[in-house]
Amino acid sequence: MQSTAQSAIYWYHQLRTTDIPYVGGKNASLGEMISQLKDAGIRVPIGFATSAQLYRDFLAQNGLDEPISRLLADMDTGNATLAETGAKIRMLIAEGTFSDEQQHAITEAYQQLCEQLEIPDVSVAVRSSATAEDLPDASFAGQQESYLNIRGQADVLLACKHCFASLYTDRAIVYRQEKGFAHQQVALSVGVQQMVESKAAGVMFSLDTENGFPDVVMINGAWGLGETIVQGSVTPDRFMVYKPLLEVAGKRPIIEKQLGDKLQKMVYAPESHAERHTESQDNNQAISKVTTETFSNITGATQTLATTEQEQNTLVLTDDDVLQLARWAVIIERHYGCPMDMEWAKGNHGLYLVQARPETVESQKRQAVLVNYSLKETSTLLLEGASVGSAIATGNAFLITDPRDVDQFPDGAILVTERTDPDWVPLMRKAAGIITDTGGPTSHAAIVSRELKVPAIVGTGCATQTLKTGQPVTLSCAGGAVGKVYNGILRYDTQQVNLDDIPRTNTAVMINAAMPDGVFRWWQLPVAGIGLTRIEFIISSQIRVHPMALIHPEKVTDPTISQTIAQLTHGYPHQPDYFIHNLAMGVGKIAASQYPRPVIVRMSDFKSNEYRGLLGGEFFELNEENPMLGLRGASRYYHPLYREAFKLECQAIVEAREVMGFDNIIVMIPFCRTTGEADKVLEVMAEAGLKRGKNGLQVYVMCEIPSNVILADRFAQRFDGFSIGSNDLTQLVLGIDRDSAELKPLFDARDDAVKDMIAQVITVAHQYGCKVGICGQAPSDHHEFAEFLVNCGIDSISLNPDSVARGCQQIALAESKRQNVKPPEN
Structure with missing residues (x-):
């Protein structure tokens, strides 16, 4: 663009990112x-911008520069409060008038926009755009005002002037002070953009906002206009897409779909409210009577309505919509060269992007130290919601309904409120933790908490009704995406892991991962993949229904259970698809955290008593005297009581590997007693479309029964690898109940009998070209056991993520002893 300081109006198609000044x-x-990016297929509503120079000229011609300077100086010297100063400056600007030339420039551009769109008095969004905002290291998003559904020349002029005034909201003044921007060096441009009559809208990030994992697109959405998400007045739908596989033809890598409550929606207000000034001939006179605080109430441009039950139970985006938005996010991120924060809208004519700015919180983190939090005790669980951050905070709850009560809020208390907006920031800075009734991971409360590094739990539903001021509570975000509020002050540990201090080892070090929630916390660990994923954790916590109850609902005779299952499976006409799809997404998300490194997924290994605990399980499970040695693992997979359900597990893996594209998934069969049993399981798997060797599928077997070792040569002909389950192997070799408190001193994987078994299976497996790994804590807890495994030539050792640093030290030391050389350098 050939920019000049004298220009009053710039059309969007003339602008580039270099035109921020x-x-x-x-x-x-x-x-x-x-x-x-138009040629890339990205659709953005058209519009124009007033120049920053027009704002400066407005202040000069109304004689406002000197009064504003004086008011700011009084605030700096303590002669006036922030609130007093901001209000006076906003009033000065609101009472100013446009020159005839300025008024003509804005109204003529608006008229041209109406003519281009062939819509008289077209509805527009009028947004503030500061000359120091949306930089890679500073975001002024939310500091100034935006006005939606503005129609007619008079209202456009009014909204423009109140955008000017909003440069001096209390929150904007404080933000500039913290970022070191001189107040009067920052100017303001106003964007006037065609409104998308949104059926749904939301926000989108090109990374995981909780931990900076760069390979996903995170999308939130709600019905109507997108303001309800930012305000935190609704809990939105949530979607996540794995970026690298978007470019693989035919793959649909949606790894998360979560239904939000979406109890409200913001929509256009009736026409009569939005056109209140169109008959006024003296626009400046009409505008000057209105202060910035009352503008949005007087226009009535939008209104908030309750959503229907159908809307609440329906996702706002189709899978095709989600994938299209994710592709746009990748294009925009590549074009800008940094992670991006975007806003989208879906109208009658499809999807649009209405904003894009650099993401300025997680993308700025280049930490070499991971801090892990863990509770040392537990108590009554009071609330659950979406977690922000991964920390733990304790303190007394303090309920606040008005952000102006900041002086009443004690430093270090836990803020409890319905929701927050930018006016709450000064109060939020004083809090040790934040809990809200409404909102999702991209609500104002979540965004600001993340930036302030204050742990928060949003969208609890009823925090303001459940908690009382003065009540001691513990807020824990350490468990992944679901944050929990406990009664009382609980003790907790913190552990720092310096990534630069973790030695590299010749033996592959992997991690254990059971739950999709929180798996991206560990993406920076220098590991070779995931050595054990237990899908029963996904089934019990996210699916919750016994798979046979979905296949044969007629056998579930308890109407209460049937109703609960019907609610969980809403939107799935064929109920087994609920199991397949949700298990596939859970496994896919775990696989995404390490792709393309291998992720070993163990098929379900519930015992019959544990299966009975699932919804509907009591109608399909046996009552066994000794479930630990009963119908578990491989024996279930071909048994008439579970064979159909096992096929659903297999179909979920097929979906994760072949539909989503996570071909790094390796399947593992637990508790396989005989080679004949192995043949039957592989046959059932093939019937379900999960055939060993097809599309590179590898199948491992757990080595946890003495027969797996004694017949290792025969098992090696049926499987591609072994994973030693040291707990069960120790139990069966020594004949000790692993859960027996009395025999606990005897239960030790370092016993010579167990070690001989391990050494034997490693030797035989290698003779047949099979890899061998082990899952468990013993290598990190006992240096001599790590040394034994290294000397046996084990291929991989899988540890809990918080033990990786210690385990790598033990393994590196063992390798150095074996080779009689120094440990490998980082």
Whole structure:
């Protein structure tokens, strides 16, 4: 663009990101997308921007520069409060008037926009765009105002002036002070953009906002306009897509779909409210009577309505929508060269992007140290919600309904409120933790908490009704995506892991991962993949229903259980698809955390008593005297009581590998007693479409029964690898109940009998070209056991993530002794 300081109006198609000094970050970014990414298929509503110079001229011609400077100086010297200063400055700007030239420039551009769209008095969004915002290291998003569904020349002028005034909201003043920006060096441009009459809208990030994992797109959405998500007045739907596989033809790598409550939606208000000024001939006179605080109430441009039950139970985006938005996110991220924070809308004519800015929290973290939090005790669980961060906070709950009560809030208390908006920031800074009734991971409360590094749990539903001021509570975000609030002050540990201090080893070090929630916390660990994923944790916590109850609902005779299952499977006309799809997404998300490194997924290994605990399980499970040695593992997979359900597990793996594209998944069969049993299981798997060797599928067997060792040569002809389950192997070699407190001193995987078994299977497996790994804590807890495994030539050792640093030290030391050389350098 040939920019000049004298220009009053710039059309978006003229702008580039280099034009921030003229139109601010928000408008420059919109122009960049329209001018540079249109050919890539990205759709952005058209519009124009007023110049930053027009704002400066407005202040000068109304004689406002000196009064604003004086008011700011009084605040700096303590002669006036922040609230007093901001209110006076906003009033000064609101009472100013546009020159005839300025008024003509804005109204003429608006009229041209109406003519281009062939819509008289077209509805527009009028947004503030500061000249120092949306930089890679600073975001002014939410600091100034935006006005939606503005129609008519008078309302556009009014909204523009109140955007000017919002440069001096209390939160904007504080933010500039913290970032070191001189107040009067920051100017403001106003963007006037065609409104998308949104059926649904939301936000999108090109990384995981909780931990910076760069390979996913995270999308939140709700019905109506997107303001309800940012405000935190709804818990939105949540979607996640794995970016690298988007480019693989035919793959659909959606790894998360979570239904939010979406209890409200913001929609256009009736026409009569939005057109209240169109008959006024003196626009400046009408505008000057309105202060910035009352503008949005007077326009009535939007209204918030309750959603229907059907809307609450329906995802706002189809799978095709989710994939399209994710592809746009990848294009935009590559174009800008950094992780991006975007806003989208879905109208009658499809999807649009309405904003894009650099993400400025997680993308700025380049930490070499991971801090792990873990509770040392537990108590009554009071609330659950979406976790923000991974920390733990303790303190007394303090309920606040008005952000102006900041002086009443004690430092270090736990803030409890319905939701927050930018006016709450000064109060949020004083909190040790934050709990809200509504909102999701991209609500204002979540975004600000993340930036302030204050742990928060949002969308609990009833925190303000459940908690009382002064009540001691513990807020834990250490368990993944679901945050929990416990009664009382609980003790907890913190552990720092310096990634640079973890030695590299010749033996492959892998991690154990049971739950999709929180798996991305460990993406920076220098490991070779995941050595054990137990799908029963996904089944019990996320699916919750016994798979046979989905296949044969007629056998579930308890109407209460049937109703609960019907609610969980809403949207799945064929109930078994609920099991397949959700298990596939859970496994896919875990596989995404390490792709393309191998991820070994163990098929279900519940005992019959544990299966009975699932919804409907009592109608399909036996009552066994000794479930530990009963119908478990491989024996279930071909048994008439479970064979159909096992096929659902297999179909879920097929979906994760072949539909989503996670071909790094290796399947593992637990508790396989005989080679004949192995043949039967492999046959059932093949019937379900999961055939060893097809599309590179490898199948491992757990080595946890003496027969697996004694007949290792025969098992090696049926499987591609072994994973030693040291707990069960120790139990069966020594004849000790692994859960017996009395025999606990005798239960030790370092016993010579167990070690001889391990050494034997490693030797035989290698003779047949099979890999051997082990899962468990013993190698990290006992250096001599790590040394034994290394000397046996084991291929991999899989540890809990928080033990990787210690385990790698033990393994590196063992390798150095074996080779009689120094440990390998990092």
